[in-house]
Amino acid sequence: MTETDIERDVDEAQTAALELAKLSDAERSGALHEIADAIEARTDEILAENEKDVEEGERLLAEGEYTQALVDRLKLSESKIESIAAMVRSVAGQDDPLGKTLSARELDEDLELYKVAVPIGVVGTVFESRPDALVQIAALALRSGNAVILKGGSEALHSNRILFEIIEAAAASADADIPDGWAQHVEAREDVDALLEMDDAIDLLMPRGSSEFVSYIQDNTSIPVLGHTEGICHVYVDDAADLSMAEDIAYDAKVQYPAVCNAVETLLVHDDIAAAFLPAIADRYETADVEIRGDERTREIVDVEAATDADWDTEYGDLIVSIRVVDSLETAIDHVTTHGSKHTESIVTEDEERASTFMRSLDSASVFHNASTRFADGYRFGLGAEVGISTGKIHARGPVGLEGLTTYRYHLEGDGQLVATYAGEDAKPFTHEEIDGEWSPGRLSDE
């Protein structure tokens, strides 16, 4: 069987991953600074290639196949390229996610176990057609010592090609042994399906894009997938809420940026404060042209459109909000459990007991007390750059930073210990004590 191009690319990435894992913090971050410098130095080339994508996008826009928003997202400028370079430098400046001893335990005298943070290996990524996405993902992969397969949107192909070429050349010229093939640029859509089959070589897939696309990936591979499907987020306004705070939070959660996954879809409002709260929030939403869809009890108080059953299960991504009046905290929790997507929910209340019940009863990645749902974001959470948001519960949950691109390895340092000593009738007992300190192979003899 002859190897296809994509198989050869992934093979190279696998070999490179083993070398990458051995590089020092300084080598990896140094290479990122080279990349940032090269991106700035070659701004004109990037703009020229990007212009080709934008022209094609405008042609398709004229034919009604593209939206203006898509063309706007494609378009680079000098200042955008500067901020891309700044983003790469910020990734370089993050704390090293590798090599840390996560925990250490003495199993017996001179037999010490260390759990050490290491890269995952080969990460396959498929992402949307913003040209900065390729740079961001490549930078995060290199910072965390992972080889990466990059498949961007075809709309950004010329931009992605030149950016990839610059990244590859800059990493190779850096004063570090960055192995060839650590990043692979995949252009053909049919190669995505080939990637999904390579469960022996690819350790993790991180698709970004529509829920449908992420679900397609999950359904068609046995490789672990870290991805984001839906964000149906709730704000519950308790009867013990500070209503002015609740109004501000409900407004911010919807209006501050309605297109994103952590914007609120549904307000659940306690019956006892509904008559006081609803007119105020309805007026406030009106100033921002938010369309309100309410259940019957909401519509008894404010004059809004009727919500249908479908509303409770819909991610709007737009200036639309649904409102339901509930009798109790428990009804609110049931509503979120039934209709939510386990993304982000917030309770507004001055009652700590109820806040605790709400937060402990929900199976969402992020549960907030007296804060806007819009805080659910890697940058705001202080994770540094964000690889993506996970709606799964395995490995990494919610906003995922560099740590999500790592796993661990167990290092055991002994001086000849045998399991036979610790088994059978006269088994020596283990000490099993947590210890401090970082793994190094000379650790035992230094003591």
Add this chain to the structure above:
Amino acid sequence: MTETDIERDVDEAQTAALELAKLSDAERSGALHEIADAIEARTDEILAENEKDVEEGERLLAEGEYTQALVDRLKLSESKIESIAAMVRSVAGQDDPLGKTLSARELDEDLELYKVAVPIGVVGTVFESRPDALVQIAALALRSGNAVILKGGSEALHSNRILFEIIEAAAASADADIPDGWAQHVEAREDVDALLEMDDAIDLLMPRGSSEFVSYIQDNTSIPVLGHTEGICHVYVDDAADLSMAEDIAYDAKVQYPAVCNAVETLLVHDDIAAAFLPAIADRYETADVEIRGDERTREIVDVEAATDADWDTEYGDLIVSIRVVDSLETAIDHVTTHGSKHTESIVTEDEERASTFMRSLDSASVFHNASTRFADGYRFGLGAEVGISTGKIHARGPVGLEGLTTYRYHLEGDGQLVATYAGEDAKPFTHEEIDGEWSPGRLSDE
């Protein structure tokens, strides 16, 4: 569409999972003590049901369809039941894996983010026909607050039924609000395929059994799978090794328990010490009837069978070992990278530099220095009971303890903060400082 039995079972488990997550440490461990007591109290019933499985096993053994080893594994005794009860009490005695604040960060004044350990939710398990497996898995699930779907081998059906009934009744009668349906016993093989489709309801699958079976599960579901495929483990005897230590480790790693995944398959022996080491280890292996298969250079020194190419890729699970003489540490690393299964490898050397190179160059879950590969085990690692061993790299790697049955949730405590305050031209900066302390909803007002 009418709901099938298995769909109803999994639905119940999903509802129960939300209740389980809210139980206290004392409630969960108390229920486990009830279960342990009930198992001991109902020993006669368990033995009577187990006898039915054993009789059927012996009938199939006589027909040549079963092995004696399988029948032996099936068979319970009073002392085995005592040790099952002791195991349940030991799980009860483990530190609570839930509720811990894993990290905490101030985002801004009075805006604090806590990463809190929580159960995964609903865990689907399919396991081998040892009757103690059902009890062990149910106990670990309850300790970690997870609802669990239990599918055991049909050979142990009568034993599993009575054990499940005892567990269910004891948990229900405990002084704790253990929700009905937290554990579900699935008996039909065809239900396994139904489980694989339930990606909306089951959060994690943990199959135990043959590599083929685990691979089948991985290939036929989009639910995340934590499982163990192959264990092709290596011991590299460096030219700077203490040869007497190397001999002991090579012997222990093969002979102490050859049927298990962390037993060594292949010794890689540095050329410079091969003439001194090989005759000694060959003699030692002969005392335990270990069959040696050597490469050409090995066979120039000791009189053993010839290894074929297939030997380097075979998990023996038996008293067979393959030996290859290598010129360098690098060749040994290449061999492990090419033929290993990323499970467990050990280097025997007095040279710390080479130990470090070996450990940092390999992509295995466990890499040891001067210790037997047989230490790669949850109990020996001090993880408490072992849920299983993972050969994947995502979520949990190597021996998996209770921690592997947990994930986390982000709790954000604010006093009305809005994202609009931290965005745009006059954006307030985040403070993003790591803080100490455990999450509680009253934390901000207590300060």
